[in-house]
Structure formats: C-alpha cells, structure tokens
Amino acid sequence: MLSNIFKPGRLAFIPYIMAGDPDLETTRAIVSALTEAGADAIELGVPYSDPLADGPTIEAAGTRALKNGVKLSDVLALVKEVHEAAPPIVLFTYYNPVYQYGVQEFARAAAGAGAAGAIVPDLSLEEAEPLRLALGAHDLEMPLLVAPSTPRDRAAEIAGQSGGFVYVVSRLGVTGAGQAPNFEPVRKQIAELRSVTKKPLALGFGISSAEHVRAVRGLVDGVIVGSALIDAYSNARGNEAARRAGDYLKALREE
C-alpha cells in the first residue's frame, strides 16, 4: 500500500521518471539506481502525445519515449519485471491511453504487473470515479490532486476520495523546474487539509532544489520530484543516466 511509505517525522521521496526516456533499458537502470538511492516510491510516467499538466521537460521526455514507440503495454511489462526489487510503483498516465486500453482491463493489468496505483492528472474528481473504483477492486490506489486554486470544500472532498496520499500541487501551472514553488499559500492549504484528513500529503510540481526540500520538511509527508530529476540525467543513457539520477536523489535526500 502506498500509504505505508509515509512514516511520522520523516519525509518520503517520490521521484518521477518517464518510462522509455530515452529507452526502456535506461528506465530499468534508473529504477534500480533510484531504489538504491532510497526512493520511497517511484512515479513512472506513461508517455502521451498531449500532456496538458506537464511543462517542457516532461513533454520532451514523453516525446523521446514516443519516438521509441513505447506504449502503455510496454510500461506495464516493465513494471512487472522490476517491481519486486523496487519500492511501490505508481503509474502516472493521462486518461486517453487508459481509456483506449479499457478502464477495467487497465486496472486488472496494472494489478497483475504489481503496480501500487495510478495518478491520472487530467481526471478531475467528477470524472475519476469509474477508474478509481476499478483500481480499488484490485487494491490499487489512486492519489488525487489538489491545486492552489481548489476551493476549501472541494479540497476536503478530494482528500476524502484520494487513495494512498493526497497529491498537493505546489503552484498554479504545470510541472517543471523553471518556476519556483510559492510555499506561503501552500502552507495555508496544508493546514486546511490537515484539519479535514489524516491521509499523508505529498507535495509536487516545481520541487527542484535542496532549498525547496528544507522549506517543506516538517510541513508535508512526502515530496515528488520530476522535471529537475529528468534534467539531471537527460542527454545520458543506460548506466550513466542511472548514476546521475541516483546521485541527484541522494543529494536531495541528504538535505
């Protein structure tokens, strides 16, 4: 269960990587390097042609993976191969590939592959239910996102239906390391969330430096680091990419 990775007084690290960027072999190597570097869970991106919630780094990573013809079924096969020697793996995918795969079939296949859950950033609370229930039937969890623009009552409702943890988006906009998160409004939102849910809170979007990690220690239960990590190993392949990814995570964790 995803919720088990969070321990009181400890910050969980959840790195995000794009499956198949630049190739599946490299992804395999990165997963084991991140495992060794102490990742508490891994978000594994499924490449998609129109990633509305992502900035340039992750979009480009997805484009590289798509050029290699990487499909959802390849990503599921990869999870099956690596999950036993890795922390819980959460698939990060847009809805259309899941919809084409079939919502029920996807839930069954993700469970069969050993994934712990799925995050689908373009499924709003209103549209998420069919997939959430399908995943739940296989004991898979679906963390939902709360944005800075989410009104209080709605945030409480999202937290109530979120599985594993609540994914708190640190700022308006899309993923990417370019624009710094604004922690002041986040602090307020976290306090509000704490008053309505006991579920762990993980913060993501724009977390890209030791300074950010220091700023949120004690505030949230976990951080999600994507674009900055991908930047750290882009242009490298295989073991070299894996080494850079591992080093990056280690440096952040030691903060």
Add this chain to the structure above:
Amino acid sequence: MRMRPSAAGYFGEFGGKFVPEVLVAALAELEREVDRAFADPAFWNEYASVLAEFVGRPSPIYRAERFTAEVSPATLVLKREDLNHTGAHKINNTVGQALLARRMGKKRLIAETGAGQHGVATATVGAKFGIPVDVYMGAVDVERQALNVYIMELFGATVHAVHGGTQTLKDATSEAFRQWAARVDDTFYVIGSVVGAHPYPFMVREFQKVIGTEARAQCLERFGKLPSDVIACVGGGSNAAGIFAGFIDDAGVKLWGVEAAGDGIETKRTAASLNAGTVGVLHGSRSYVLQTADGQVRETHSISAGLDYPGVGPEHAYLKESGRASYVSVTDAEALEAFFDLAKTEGIIPALEAAHALAFARRLAAERGPDDVVLVNLSGRGDKDINQIRAL
C-alpha cells in the same frame, strides 16, 4: 432534441470536464458567469449591438445560381459568414467571450489558433475592448500563416510559436491550456470552437447560434419555406453547430457536417475525426479523436489549416450517434475544385474550410428536386488561402 448539456456537461455520453484540477475552479467560475450572463437580457443586447455595428450582422443569404446551374435542379443558398468583419464566423464567438471576460474582470485573453482566423478574431476583440491578448500557434503554422500573424500583431496581440509535439493546432491548444493553468486567476481562455471542457462547447455554440437563427428566418422570408438540407464544414465544429442550432427542432431539415478527408479517410493523411476516428478524450472532453489504437493523438492532414484538427466537438459526436445529423467527408482535391468553381462562377473566394461544405453541397443539390432549397454555410472568405493556392 436536448440542446443543453447535462449538469456535468454531457451531450449523451460525450463532453465532460477532463482537465487538470488546477483548471476546475476556473471552469466552475465560467459556468456560473455563463448562467448569469445568458439569463441577462442586457448581455444579449450588447452582444447583438456589437454584432450589428462591428461585425456587420446580419450576414445575407445568397442564391448561388451559376455555381450549380449545370448540375442541380435545386436552389443552392449560401449563408455569407465570409462577409463578417475579419472574414469568418469566428468573430461571433470571440465577441461573446470577450464580453464575458469583461464581466468577469479578467485582465488578459489567451487563444489557440491554427490557420490564424481565431487568433485574428481574438486579437480583434482584444483591440476593440482594450484587453491584452496572447495567442499560441504551432511553429509550423506561424510559418504557413505569416500574414495572419502580422495582422494579430498589428492588433496588438503577442503571438507565441509552440515548438512541442507536431507544432500545429493540437499542440497550440495543449499549450494554451497550460498557459491558462499558470495564470488561471486573471486570464480568460477564449477557445475557438465547440471543443474543450464544459461549458465551452455549449457556450461557443450559443454564440454561433446567431448564424442558424438568422438563416432560418431569411429562408422563410425569401422562399416561404425551410431548406431541405443544411450543410457546414466541421473542424472543431463551431460554424456547423451554430447553423445547425437554428434548425435542430425542424425534424424535416437534414443536417450535414462535412469533414476534411485530406488524402482520403482510409489514409493516414486525414482530419476527419467523426468518420475515421474513435471515441477518446482530448483537450477536456470525450468525443471522437483521430488516434492510434493505444491512445496517442495522431498527426492529421488537411489542405485547410482550419479543419486540420484531430478532435471534434462533443455535441457533434452526439448528433452523429443520435442520427440527427450526418457527417460526410470531402478530400483536398474535391475542396480545391469547389474553391476554383465558386470563384469562377460567382466571384466569391471561399475559405478552403468552407470549400469542403460547398463541394458536398453541390453533390447533394444534384439529387434534390426543383422545389428544394439547400443551405450551405459559407463560413469564411479565402483571402487567407490565396498564397497557399497560388503556390500549388
């Protein structure tokens, strides 16, 4: 016919709100404002007066006798949206959305554009109402549509070339969604067709409905009867949704949407989402999408940049499924032939988009009787396409 989507934004099983959470509050705010404004006669009065004085409405209907003389016993009538200010139906919608943005106190408009027509229409209302405009346009389209880029800049808009993905309209749309997410508190996203998350498909159709309402009254007055058929081209589907809306309750009137087949719907080089696509989720709603079996959105092709889009508005998916409207397609070659023929026989240069509707209309009119009136939406003029045609 149920003309209003459900509370969740669905036409049948199509539509919805498939967007990142960061945009949900903005959509809810827009929904509330749409409800208020649409119930406010003062809003519609102002919309009507801007359309009359600035856009030049009502646009006339025109009997294109020479265009069909050799093939058709029926009367072919054109609804002249090409005579609107800025040369296409797109302006009806941007006037409406700019008025909403002003009511909501938004400080900036953003828009996506392919051919540039919607970008120009948004830049125009930005200039008219004094609201800054940023337009997102695929880098390939920025090259292809240099004249429209210049016009947008002339109107004070900033045009941003989008380099991601296929560098065309679908990527410009994705980028506009992202930019909206980053500035969702002060920015109004002016979507150019009946696509996107609820309430966009409904709202844009209501702004384009003026085409159908006018045309219906004009046909009754001029011919003493309704047309047998109403035809419009379908990219995202806004000009079609607008003219269809005027006739949707007239069960005897056949509605035809004409998609861009490109090289042919059986080829990969096509943009006919309803004819060659499958049900999927793109840019905020569930509808027909040109995509691979594993859910990647496909690159499309049409000679007409305004129809070159892999999605289609959810209401059209519903009209197709329910059988109320039929959707056909026309190839690049057929559209080009209609383009030249209308120019030669009537002295009108149609937009390449509208040429698709004309090509099918002439085919259909040949099958209708002498008492029938076939109405075609001439959605825009073809000045923007002249350089492309000359280079062929």
